[in-house]
Amino acid sequence: MxxxxxxxxxxxxxxxxxxxxxxxxxxxxxxxxxxxxxxxxxxxxxxxxxxxxxxEHETIPEGSRGATKGMILNFEVEDVDAIDQKLRGEGVPVAKALVSEPFGQRHAIYRDPNGVLIDVITPIPPSEEFLAQYAPDAVPV
The missing domain is CATH 3.30.720.120 (Signal recognition particle alu RNA binding heterodimer, srp9/1)
Known part of the structure; x- marks a missing residue:
């Protein structure tokens, strides 16, 4: 396909x-x-x-209608710190405060009006522990 x-x-x-x-x-x-x-x-x-x-639209199968649950939208950006400052200033609800993760992301998570999570991410170098888990061509830099 x-x-x-x-x-x-x-x-x-x-x-x-x-x-x-x-x-x-x-x-x-x-x-x-x-x-x-x-x-x-x-x-x-x-x-x-x-x-x-x-x-509740008719194009959605009847048993699947309703609010979206269990989904996270990821937006990869160049400068998550600047985006975080902008979104906080605009009053976007924060679900998880800005943090650098050892697996290779600096990110914060926000909520849309439906409760859908929005993870805004800037890749960073991973720790040695996580580096070994990446394919060679997929290591964040």
Whole structure:
């Protein structure tokens, strides 16, 4: 299978509110916008996409309708410290404060209006313990 594009879709009771959150805080724009579905595209990189669908919409199988749970969105950025300062200043709820992890990430985790976790990450060199667990071509620098 050759995947032409991949993007997560968040189920939400508040489609417009959720879309506005990602536009305001994470630099997305609406590429398609209806009252039940919004396809968002990064203004900085059109290959980065995210969508929001009304959680009770008929296109979702009946047994799977409802708020999104158990998902974390990862946004890898150049300077997580600057993004953290910006997001905190804008009042975005913090789920996990900024921290450097030995496995090779400096990151903080935030919550969107649906409770979906958003992990904003800057890769950093991993500790020796974790370095051995990386494939040679995947070591963060």
């Amino acid at each position: 050759r995947v032409k594009q991949y993007y997560p879709v968040i189920q939400s009771k508040e489609v417009a509110t959720t879309a506005e959150f990602y536009k305001r805080h994470f630099g997305f724009r609406a590429a398609f916008e209806a009252d039940w579905y919004v396809h968002l595209q990064s203004e900085a990189d059109p290959s980065v996409n995210l969508a929001v669908v009304q959680s």
